[in-house]
């Protein structure tokens with residue numbers, strides 16, 4: 001996968017080169033290029049913003065530097081014209097242009113999975129009040145444009161949100177995570193939260209590890225873990241259990257028992 005990021009704070013993205021994602025970049029599983037939006041300005045002050053038409057607080061990111069940056073990214077990734085002239089069909093998919101914005105579609109694990117199959121992602125990190133809307137409209141010709149929020153709160157710019165999305169997506173690329181089983185087992189992968197986990201010592205400051213985990217009975221441990229996942233999900237994220245038709249009778253029993261013992265429900 002190729003990922004391009006455009007930002008006025010390219011140093012923000014340096015953290016992505018650490019740890020597992022950095023290793024994936026070093027191994028060539030992931031190509032990451034970070035571009036400074038100001039490199040696509042030509043006035044003495046490298047201006048990227050201006051006041052909003054119609055009035056109002058704050059500043060708006062000017063369209064032209066974005067258009068030049070996106071043209072640059074698109075051209076850098078294109079095969080030579082001779083390679084495409086004889087091609088049949090629709091040709092390669094458009095790169096996906098993700099525009100971090102609190103006004104976007106809410107990013108979740110399902111979207112992370114969808115995006116992890118893409119060939120090319122581009123993140124346009126806005127600052128100030130956002131980017132001139134015409135950039136998004138114009139970019140639809142060459143990109144699949146996806147305004148995307150990471151949750152219902154406000155950040156100062158798209159950099160941190162882009163890092164969140166890039167980490168969530170790139171760890172799903174085959175080979176990026178050493179042990180693919182850890183992907184299958186974790187929270188959200190099947191819409192339930194993770195079970196509680198423990199390591200040595202078996203008793204720590206007077207707190208013992210649940211007995212069953214020391215039993216060696218793998219079927220009983222698996223059932224215990226599923227029960228804890230169901231309870232935890234019912235307690236902190238009941239919304240994740242709405243409209244689920246894939247829970248078995250035992251799952252329902254665990255949830256019913258949990259609900260009838262929950263003081264928040266019985267009072």
Ligand code: 6GU
Pocket residue numbers: 099100101102148149150151152153154155156157158161162
């Ligand atoms: Cl993606 N960007 C900004 N600026 N604020 C946000 C956000 C994104 N998601 C939630 N708040």
